[in-house]
Amino acid sequence: MSLNSIFQYFVPKDKKTFFPLFEQAASNVVAMSTVLVEAVNSNNPATREELFRQIDKLENKGDELTHQVYLELGKNFITPFDREDIHTLATAIDDIADYIHGAANRMNLYKIDDYNEHIKKLSELILQAANDLEKAVRELKDLRNVRAIADSCIRINSVENQADYVFDRAVADLFLYETDAIRLIKYKEILSALETATDMCEDAANVMESILIKNA
Incomplete structure (x- = not known):
């Protein structure tokens, strides 16, 4: 076996590993955020309960995707960027899902039936940050597009401040x-x-900004 063949064996097949997993995880957070916004704007208790069940299922899906990233880290000798950053980004995205799920769980368990303007606004801000997170994650596979990633991260930071x-x-x-x-x-x-879910969005944005700096 040639040295080139040996090297290719260890290089991760990016299209089948990390980047698609990150994109799926980010899309899953967008889906959770979308369902959350629907739930807090619904006046039907039965509809809300069903939406909360959807969030629960999506959170489980997010856990599976995060676990898959960790497995791929163990299997791949060479990674597209720092192993620590891959682990930290996967964990940050999972944390967003966890806090969305935690908020929805509390709404359901506490039998809250009056979702005030503050709860609705925070839910909308989470969705806004999640959309920008997804945009940034989709650009990670092409680190030459620094401006698009940086702009999304800036918008996430602004959302967190709001x-x-x-x-x-x-x-x-x-x-x-x-x-x-x-x-x-x-x-x-x-x-x-x-x-806190918006804080976790900012944490994920900070990890991506760190990746940009290291790979500049």
């Missing part, structure tokens, strides 16, 4: 106007999970 403001305003309103302590705790936990 989410911080919405969260702070929402919590302030809770302490000002909510007189039921249990209800206050329920809403604060839901709002916190939603806001």
Whole structure:
């Protein structure tokens, strides 16, 4: 066997490994975010419950994709970029899914039937960040397109800043106007999970920006 043949054996088949898995994981987060927005804007309890079940199934799918990335890391000797960055990006995308799922779970378990403007706005911001995340991830396989990836990351950072403001305003309103302590705790936990989902989007964007710098 020639040296070239040996080298080719260790080079990952990118079209069948990391990049498609990242793209599927990012698309899965968009799907979860879309269903979340539908759920918080629905006035039908049965419809909401079904949408929450969909989020649960999508979160399981995300876990499977993340696990597959970890398996591929163990199988491939040479990777398209740093192994640590691949692991960190996969984990960051999975964390977004986890917090969306966590927020939806709390809404369902706490029997929340009044989704205020703050919950709806944070859900919309998560979807906005998820869409930009998907755009950036799809460009990763061609690192020459630095501008497109960087622009998406900048937009994600902007969304996270907006989410911080919405969260702070929402919590302030809770302490000002909510007189039921249990209800206050329920809403604060839901709002916190939603806001953290945008933090995780920013973390994923930071990983991609790091990849750009290392591969410039």
